[in-house]
Amino acid sequence: MRRRLAPAGQPPPTTADSAALLKPDRESGGTARAVSRRGLLGAGVGAASLGAAFAGGMGLGRSNTTSGTEAPPVPLQYPFYGEHQAGISTPAQDRLHFAAFDVTTSSKAELGALLKNWTSAAARLTQGLPAGVVGPTSGDYDAPPDDTGEAIGLPPAGLTLTFGFGPSLFEADRFGLESRRPASLQQLPHFPGDLLDPRRSGGDLCVQACSDDPQIAMHAVRNLARIGFGTVSLRWTQFGFGRTSSTASGQVTPRNLFGLKDGTANIKSDEPTYLNDHVWVKRTPDPAKAWLVGGSYLVARRINMNIETWDRQSLREQERVTGRSKAEGAPMSGGTEFSEPDFNLTGRSGEPLIADDSHVRLAHPDQNSGIRMLRRGYNFVDGNDPLGRLDAGLFFITFVTDPVTHFIPMQARLSQHDGLHKYLQHTASAVFAVPPGVAEGEFVGQALFA
Amino acid sequence: MPVRLTGYGLLVVVPASLLLMPLTAGCTGSSRSGAATPGSGTDSRHLTVRATDAACTVTPDSAPSGSLRFTVTNASSSVTEFLLLDQDQLRIVGKVEDLGPGLARDLVVTAAPGAYFSVCKPGLAGVGIRAPFSVSDSGTSLAPAASNADLVNAATTSYAAYVERQTDQLMAGTAEFMAAYLAGRDDQARALYPKARTHWERIETLERFADLDARMDLPEAELAHGELWTGWHRLEKDLWPARARGYQRLSKTDRRLYAEDLAEATEQLQTRARTTRYTTAQIANATKELMEEAATAKVTGRAEYWSRTDLWDLQANLDGARAGYEALRPLVRRQDPNLAAAIDTKMAALQKLLDRQRKGDGFASYDSVSEDGLRQLSDAVNGLSEPLSQLTAASREG
Numbered sequence: 001m002r003r004r005l006a007p008a009g010q011p012p013p014t015t016a017d018s019a020a021l022l023k024p025d026r027e028s029g030g031t032a033r034a035v036s037r038r039g040l041l042g043a044g045v046g047a048a049s050l051g052a053a054f055a056g057g058m059g060l061g062r063s064n065t066t067s068g069t070e071a072p073p074v075p076l077q078y079p080f081y082g083e084h085q086a087g088i089s090t091p092a093q094d095r096l097h098f099a100a101f102d103v104t105t106s107s108k109a110e111l112g113a114l115l116k117n118w119t120s121a122a123a124r125l126t127q128g129l130p131a132g133v134v135g136p137t138s139g140d141y142d143a144p145p146d147d148t149g150e151a152i153g154l155p156p157a158g159l160t161l162t163f164g165f166g167p168s169l170f171e172a173d174r175f176g177l178e179s180r181r182p183a184s185l186q187q188l189p190h191f192p193g194d195l196l197d198p199r200r201s202g203g204d205l206c207v208q209a210c211s212d213d214p215q216i217a218m219h220a221v222r223n224l225a226r227i228g229f230g231t232v233s234l235r236w237t238q239f240g241f242g243r244t245s246s247t248a249s250g251q252v253t254p255r256n257l258f259g260l261k262d263g264t265a266n267i268k269s270d271e272p273t274y275l276n277d278h279v280w281v282k283r284t285p286d287p288a289k290a291w292l293v294g295g296s297y298l299v300a301r302r303i304n305m306n307i308e309t310w311d312r313q314s315l316r317e318q319e320r321v322t323g324r325s326k327a328e329g330a331p332m333s334g335g336t337e338f339s340e341p342d343f344n345l346t347g348r349s350g351e352p353l354i355a356d357d358s359h360v361r362l363a364h365p366d367q368n369s370g371i372r373m374l375r376r377g378y379n380f381v382d383g384n385d386p387l388g389r390l391d392a393g394l395f396f397i398t399f400v401t402d403p404v405t406h407f408i409p410m411q412a413r414l415s416q417h418d419g420l421h422k423y424l425q426h427t428a429s430a431v432f433a434v435p436p437g438v439a440e441g442e443f444v445g446q447a448l449f450a
Numbered sequence: 451m452p453v454r455l456t457g458y459g460l461l462v463v464v465p466a467s468l469l470l471m472p473l474t475a476g477c478t479g480s481s482r483s484g485a486a487t488p489g490s491g492t493d494s495r496h497l498t499v500r501a502t503d504a505a506c507t508v509t510p511d512s513a514p515s516g517s518l519r520f521t522v523t524n525a526s527s528s529v530t531e532f533l534l535l536d537q538d539q540l541r542i543v544g545k546v547e548d549l550g551p552g553l554a555r556d557l558v559v560t561a562a563p564g565a566y567f568s569v570c571k572p573g574l575a576g577v578g579i580r581a582p583f584s585v586s587d588s589g590t591s592l593a594p595a596a597s598n599a600d601l602v603n604a605a606t607t608s609y610a611a612y613v614e615r616q617t618d619q620l621m622a623g624t625a626e627f628m629a630a631y632l633a634g635r636d637d638q639a640r641a642l643y644p645k646a647r648t649h650w651e652r653i654e655t656l657e658r659f660a661d662l663d664a665r666m667d668l669p670e671a672e673l674a675h676g677e678l679w680t681g682w683h684r685l686e687k688d689l690w691p692a693r694a695r696g697y698q699r700l701s702k703t704d705r706r707l708y709a710e711d712l713a714e715a716t717e718q719l720q721t722r723a724r725t726t727r728y729t730t731a732q733i734a735n736a737t738k739e740l741m742e743e744a745a746t747a748k749v750t751g752r753a754e755y756w757s758r759t760d761l762w763d764l765q766a767n768l769d770g771a772r773a774g775y776e777a778l779r780p781l782v783r784r785q786d787p788n789l790a791a792a793i794d795t796k797m798a799a800l801q802k803l804l805d806r807q808r809k810g811d812g813f814a815s816y817d818s819v820s821e822d823g824l825r826q827l828s829d830a831v832n833g834l835s836e837p838l839s840q841l842t843a844a845s846r847e848g
Contacts (some may be wrong), residue, residue: 192672312839334550347548387828
């Protein structure tokens with residue numbers, strides 16, 4: 001038994017399709033552009049520059065500085081309120097704590113009340129405030145504090161909290177939301193090679209907590225879960241480290257656990273056209289579905305990497321299945337990381353330098369009807385399996401305007417033809433509709449639960 | 451898990467000492483940015499090659515004998531290749547091929563004292579830009595310079611015969627199995643199933659058979675949405691439906707349909723095996739891939755999900771790996787005796803563990819192996835896989 005592979009020399013299909021590790025490639029050539037940092041971080045962030053973000057990280061004792069920036073350590077924080085939820089086009093932070101919940105109440109009002117409470121807690125947490133108004137060390141001496149306390153003295157380190165609604169929330173006999181369910185909000189189909197663990201998949205609600213400080217991300221999830229007791233129950237969580245995509249043009253492209261640069265061609269936050277075309281949910285004539293306009297879909301896939309097997313592959317094989325050089329991330333057709341791949345350039349044997357089953361070829365927008373994705377994945381290591389192998393991989397997250405056009409076709413194709421696929425095993429899957437951002441005084445999902 | 455072999459040319463490279471090049475001991479390796487500047491430090495055996503449209507600059511233009519590393523950078527505007535030729539400019543000592551503009555890659559060769567020529571071929575055209583390169587005698591002892599042609603020939607001939615023999619036996623075993631299965635003698639079919647498959651599991655990783663693999667040996671989870679599932683495992687589920695919920699046994703007609711498809715694919719396999727020869731690189735890759743297969747599908751009990759006959763497959767994977775390795779062994783022993791010794795040891799260790807699981811004329815069910823037993827098998831497979839990952843580099847044709 002082997003994992004399926006395209007026969008040698010078979011041309012890749014030319015129809016639109018899908019997604020995973022390295023993702024669609026950038027259209028424009030040339031190297032990373034210099035961008036206004038204010039633009040990167042969005043209005044409202046004020047003077048916090050990327051340099052300051054790194055300096056802030058240093059202040060927390062981590063060593064992720066990329067340059068000898070001398071900017072003063074301004075605490076990095078992002079506004080909670082806005083047109084879109086934060087944590088999507090926000091420059092990817094270093095750490096992730098993702099949580100999915102099952103709703104245990106059957107009362108729509110109770111669920112609405114929870115979303116209201118979550119919204120106000122999230123607005124506070126992202127600004128570096130305690131989860132509750134009393135705080136971790138104050139209040140009635142005979143009552144537990146309304147914040148758990150492990151974030152005392154720590155800056156928010158760019159914390160964003162992003163909420164989503166799973167397909168199961170819209171099922172009949174639950175909250176009367178059947179008619180509000182967008183057609184594309186469905187569980188994903190089975191893809192070749194999937195070995196999904198239902199206990200790590202799905203969920204009625206999700207919270208994506210991202211921060212440069214893992215303790216801050218965990219603190220947020222913990223306090224939200226606490227607020228939710230009795231209304232929701234934690235279904236699964238995932239910790240992630242080492243963002244595997246850059247979502248801002250100033251960010252250095254990071255590496256995944258295969259040692260490969262990942263996310264070279266990601267949609268960046270300063271590419272509004274791409275964001276509008278490929279990330280935000282477009283206007284709909286159907287008023288019942290309008291609640292999601294300006295929001296997005298979050299697709300999460302837990303992708304285990306057979307890293308022990310990968311590590312035994314020759315550099316020749318590693319670069320061949322990737323289609324990029326391991327050192328620079330340059331396409332095998334030449335140039336630098338951000339050079340456009342030349343899929344037609346052939347070598348001595350007449351074979352293309354970028355192999356037919358290489359990831360770059362199969363995931364490139366040119367080969368996928370121009371489809372792009374904004375990816376925001378993280379590496380994970382969850383201990384080891386009973387056979388002594390690291391339970392490690394990529395927790396893939398993408399935000400797309402519609403999974404039916406922007407995820408399913410490409411994933412179907414990658415799972416059948418991608419040379420990298422044989423070193424991967426998808427072990428969990430989830431889809432959530434991420435409503436648009438809220439203004440002060442509103443709460444997340446208000447259009448559905450008010 | 452086949453490795454596609456594109457661009458393995460006739461390489462005459464003796465593997466670098468594992469000590470010198472722990473991870474990049476291939477013929478070529480990608481450049482590491484920030485690698486030590488060659489020529490400027492203590493390492494006189496690390497050279498740079500700058501290949502432009504008009505020049506091929508090797509710095510320095512000489513080196514002491516031993517394991518040499520050339521970091522080749524393509525600074526030209528087209529695809530290029532770099533070759534190191536012997537004095538007569540007939541034999542290729544080593545080469546970096548198909549290097550895209552702007553990219554860099556390492557070439558590692560073991561060079562005896564003497565005169566050589568460096569060649570860059572911008573655009574892969576013509577005789578290229580040639581210059582003399584000299585290797586002085588450093589006193590380092592080198593592998594014998596004798597031609598490996600006889601060993602290569604012996605390896606490819608014996609391995610091709612092995613593959614052919616396996617496909618013949620697979621054909622016979624499959625026929626016997628089918629007869630029982632189609633006659634509804636299911637107990638007999640179940641007994642014959644793992645025996646027949648052994649002959650396939652010994653050669654399953656050969657890239658030449660990748661398309662047939664998908665038709666004959668695809669696990670259910672690998673199916674694309676709406677795709678028809680054919681092959682051994684379709685029949686396996688029908689014979690061992692215990693783990694399937696609400697499974698509907700195949701009708702007699704359906705059984706015949708699937709059996710005929712499998713027979714036809716097996717026949718194609720046999721025909722193909724009769725006319726195929728394999729390069730040493732292909733043998734080496736198929737060999738190491740057999741152990742990767744064992745690690746990902748057999749030790750984990752994923753391959754024979756319904757029948758739990760994974761240990762039969764594991765033995766067959768090991769048999770096939772042994773056959774591939776035995777064919778290459780004289781070549782490997784000449785070029786890297788330490789590697790040969792390591793593979794010998796680890797192969798024997800895995801076999802010893804597997805022998806403990808023998809039962810009757812075959813093997814115990816996967817489910818009957820203790821957690822400890824599985825862990826030991828897994829560790830032994832990994833222990834063998836590690837030296838096997840060096841096999842391709844150590845068995846280059848010469």
